[in-house]
Amino acid sequence: MGITAGGVEALRESLDGRWGAVRRGSVELLGGLKPPGELEREEYRAWVAEQLHALAEGGHPLIGFPAEHGGQDDVGGSVVAFEVLGFGDLSLMVKAGVQWGLFGGAVQALGTAGHHERYLRAIMSLELPGCFAMTETGHGSDVQHLRTTATYDPDTEEFVVDTPDPSARKDYIGNAARDGRMAVVFAQLVTGGVTHGVHAVLVPIRDGGGAPMPGVRIEDCGPKAGLNGVDNGRLWFERVRVPRANLLNRYGDVAPDGTYSSPIEGEGRRFFTMLGTLVRGRISVAGGAGSATKKALALAVRYGETRRQFTRPDTGEEVVVLDYLAHQRRLLPALATTYALHFAQEEMVSALHDVSDDRQQRELESRAAGLKAVATWHATRTIQTCREACGGAGYLSENLIAGLKADTDVFTTFEGDNTVLLQLVAKGLLTSYRDHVGDLDPWGMARFVADQAVNVVIERTAARAIIDRLVSGSSDALLDRGWQVRQFEDREKHVLEGLARRLRRASKEDAFDVFNAAQDHVLHAARAHVDRVVLEAFVAAVDRCEDPEAAALLDQVCDLYALSTIEADRAWFLEHGRLTPQRAKAVSQAVNELCARLRPRARDLVDAFGIPETWLTAPIAA
Template sequence: MTSLTDLLDGRWGAVRRDIRAQVADTKFRDPYGLGVEEHRAQVLEQLHELAGTGRNRLGFPVEYGGGGDIGGSIVSFEMLGFGDLSLMVKAGVQWGLFGGAVQLLGTRPHHERYLRNIMDLQLPGCFAMTETGHGSDVQHLRTTATYDPAAREFVIDTPDVQARKDYIGNAARDGRMAVVFAQLVTGSERRGVHAFVVPSRDEDGNALPGVRIEDCGPKAGLNGVDNGRLTFEQVRVPRDALLNRYGDVAEDGTYTSPIDSDSRRFFTMLGTLVRGRVSVAGSAGSATKRALTIAIRYAERRRQFFRPGDGEEVVVLDYLAHQRKLLPALATTYALHFAQEELVTSLHELQSADEVDEQRQRELESRAAGLKAVATWHATNAIQTAREACGGAGYLSENILPSLKADTDVFTTFEGDNTVLLQLVAKGLLTSYKDHFEDLSPLATARFVAEQFVGAVIERTAARQVVERIVDASPGRDDDDALFDRAWQCKLFEDREAHVLDGVARRLRQATAANAFEVFNDAQDHVLRAGRVHVDRLVLEAFVAAIDRCEDGEAKDLLSRVCDLYVLANVEADRAWFLEHGRLTSSRAKAVTAAVNDLCRELRPHARTLVDAFAIPEQFLAAPILAED
């Protein structure tokens, strides 16, 4: 169904089609059977091939030879997720993290000096943020960059082993320069974390004086990426090594910044680097699509046990239990795809604007954090489900699923630990809540619950406007068929989010200066739930908006049923909450399970159509278990 593929391809359909065409003309080299060093060498070779296509330039400024297409660059990374994920990660390190940091945190002199060489891969680089002792808590990194006014240099130093830069992609083998995040110290005053360009190797690949490089060695997956550790022992770099878009140091050591607050400056700097987090979510989605496509195609041809009376073995996908494994996961994958597309569009428009809209930036960062967490957890669960659905064959490396499982496992903790990211989402929601109800008084809280008002935390996105139109046109039904009423579904997700957020606010209102940590820690499970149900509501709204803009009636009807399955499978998984809080009666909860069963049976004949609509290049599906397809 080409109309379904066109809808999935979305705004950057031309980029997706061009990549598919380029891939079709390139022999795919699977890393199956390669040792670590062979895999690394192959990935570097493919990275150079990728640089030759020009796709790596999409997100960089036109004036330096780039494409000026931020959204297109993220979609390009997302498409790499259909192949060897080591290549996707290494490309992300080089052009997304290393190049992105120079572009977004540096100024014109840095752009003129480095960007062309970064794009051409003449300057392979690293993104040295994470430390052995500090991964999520970036604000308290221990590496220091102390300014020496006499020499007009910064001294980069690793004070102890906990400050060692760890798990750094490109560091162990190929990187020659690193963007190093360190505490800036000038005149004995600390000004918070800033980024510096620090050479790490000479032209011959030897570590430079004062730079100690270690190899992290074999990992559970992504062994084509040369992760390493960097330690700096009084390494001197010139004053202009500071990427100074948000903070600068004069020759005499005077510090200046367009942002007065050290804390606000830090979060502004990190916010500009949100592309990496968005790209990880998209790539996780691609890996999930690949796994489900393999599992569903295999389930359509594999047979097990005889059907009584006709002597025919039953196709595995005809079993409801097998449908329940794969089809709700497929529905969620569709939902997350449309949420990702909406997020990429927002990022593209925001970062392409002449001026930064701080409120929209904060909303974008929150959505990116939440969607990355949900998408990567979904990838972990769905790929495992796909592996199990393929039985012993799914455990063989030649059938791709084991490498997908291993390579995506780390996605839940890099570019932000998922648990921490959901807390960030919840904290943003609570800030919006407090802004709307400043004193959190009992009256305001009661009105909040009574009106089920979530305006304080709902952004006015295009998807939201579609949902409001649908809800406004609804008669507010509550009969047995309400389960399939889109307005009822949307209001159910809104109500859950509002109730959970209100409950968190009530609990945190007990905090004082003396017990703030204990109160927050005791409510942490509640905080994480608030973040999760908020993301679920955003994902549903993006799916609803995608259905609304679908012009093909047949495709629209099919997507509508897929959306029903996404919603009701979500409700079924959270039945305990809905029952405990009186949102579902016991009979309605049973009806939800029956509806999920009915939707699985209804969508079973369309399963192949739904996975084929992803238009994954066939060479990435060349698993022996699908050899007869």
């Protein structure tokens, strides 16, 4: 049996969280739009552009922009509103993100008062459609070494924007091929023959009639695997001149005579400070991926409760596929992880909204990188699983999952390639570890290794106590929340300490080779850290839930997330003595039991996402 209607509503309130009013208002706005159906590419792009205007008229873009320019000053709310768009058409979500998150967000974050006054209202209203021209054909993740140049000419007080070679063309730029009239162009800033690193310059790319501006070449990227309602394009610049005022000069300015100044010393520090202000885009992608994952699970669970396959020998009745353990194993741990990532995302959005100092900003950037990677990989895996769980029906466009699969595939590489992002997380952890532990001398390292050995003995003793409880018939031993959290904490600590010890041997001469050889270890350290952060966010959400029925259900979902995560990495836990073979089997059995307990609640769990029925029109979900 499922929980009561009141329990489902309480569960939804827990998911709605701090920005519940914004979330529900955005769901209502999205629910008023109608899916596009099957359209040719140009028709689809036109539909997306039309719906973007509907969002603007409904107030969607106002949420995150400054009140003094007509907005609502709610940065966290703007991310939540963007997440909700992931329940609908993903091309529309991405197009909205390009216009108001990337283009508008860059003007807001990197510009100053004059830029805000001149452009923000026009950006919000769509009077000025724009794009975010960072990525180059030859430089994607390596933004610091972009090759496009913006060279200052003091005689005319203009910047000359140039594409020096084919690899420097701006590529995959959303809004560029059809609708964009202005681009935030990231380029190496050159004054007086000196390069000051990457800065952002506003460059008009089309005139009022839609024709390319002089010196600007625009090319359509053409059909893509998904998101074909977004007009991705390529941009080249041939000595395009723009006024000095078009430099987004919050972190670096050029005087009329060409003198460069910045409130931040050092090109590297200035670059990372500038990129840090754009972290909202990365957080938004994680949230949008989460919404697409929820939609796929809602479709698959609904179908799994109605699709019948094979008969019971005792009754002769056909069995609904969600009653099979194998089917539960496909969907329910993924559903538990989706809940866990939702609550981690909520914490991250709150951190973004409340950030007040450099330390919090650095922590936010690291967390955003890690969660974006984990959430988008989870989306890719889970949507594929849902497709398979729906058999041939899942492959039909009318049932929506195939479109979700195609549209979300690129999420793993835009707003940062996931593998690179996890390396950034690991580097941040190593820096923090060094700051706390320092460079250990031989005696310190000996003490460090001895402490590790003692910790392993303590953990194995605790493990034996749990095994004794299991053998004596205490089946809930693995559901001890403290034990679960300790496993996540211990794994993170052990992996990071081992990585630090491994990299400590590197000299300046072979630092790259040593780090490169340890990349599997690097990625594992980052993933272990993110898993722990996600679990802690879920535990906190369970503690916050005031409705006993909903809290009890969330508690079981949290157990399933914790134990299925341990099970997925059980090789590590076995290799490092954190699990015995018997205990590893007990973890798998506990996951099976939790799936069986949660199976009657599966529909309640996906209904609590609050996805508008307008966007769940697949025949398999009827």
